[in-house]
Amino acid sequence: MRVHIATDHAAFEEKKALVERLQQAGHDVVDHGAHEYDAEDDYPDFIIPCAEAVVGEPGSLGIVLGGSGNGEQIAANKVTGVRAALAYNTELAKLSREHNNANVLSLGGRMNSIDECWAMVEVFLATEFAGVARHQRRIDKMAAYEASRPGQAS
Numbered sequence: 001m002r003v004h005i006a007t008d009h010a011a012f013e014e015k016k017a018l019v020e021r022l023q024q025a026g027h028d029v030v031d032h033g034a035h036e037y038d039a040e041d042d043y044p045d046f047i048i049p050c051a052e053a054v055v056g057e058p059g060s061l062g063i064v065l066g067g068s069g070n071g072e073q074i075a076a077n078k079v080t081g082v083r084a085a086l087a088y089n090t091e092l093a094k095l096s097r098e099h100n101n102a103n104v105l106s107l108g109g110r111m112n113s114i115d116e117c118w119a120m121v122e123v124f125l126a127t128e129f130a131g132v133a134r135h136q137r138r139i140d141k142m143a144a145y146e147a148s149r150p151g152q153a154s
């Protein structure tokens with residue numbers, strides 16, 4: 001699977017480890033940075049391009065990381081077409097795909113170990129959207145709202 005990934009400094013080591021594990025597992029990984037550790041860097045600079053790449057490549061998925069994952073989820077969700085979910089256990093990662101058809105998973109490198117992050121990534125990538133009508137209806141309502149905002153193409 002094509003996987004876009006990004007972090008700020010706060011999950012620099014976790015991102016590096018995840019890129020290695022994803023490649024070992026055979027995924028086609030695009031690393032949007034941070035490529036160097038800089039304690040003063042800003043997560044939107046990496047997360048927004050990563051989220052845009054996910055939308056630009058239908059069928060791909062994204063993994064964004066930070067200290068908590070909160071700001072990274074918020075930044076990713078600013079990109080039209082992104083449904084980014086914050087997870088801290090595998091059940092949330094699974095539900096984000098099954099119920100929300102999330103295309104971006106947000107993780108907190110200061111909240112979970114590398115092994116825990118990897119477990120969530122594996123579940124996220126392996127789980128399909130359930131396609132149940134009530135879930136699709138709710139996603140459609142959000143997409144309609146998104147499309148109705150000024151400046152959005154119809």
Ligand SMILES: O=C(CO)[C@H](O)[C@H](O)COP(=O)(O)O
Binds near residue numbers: 008011039065068071
């Ligand atoms: O998780 C994050 C945003 O939600 C950031 O990674 C976190 O805020 C960075 O913190 P600091 O600049 O103190 O290292």
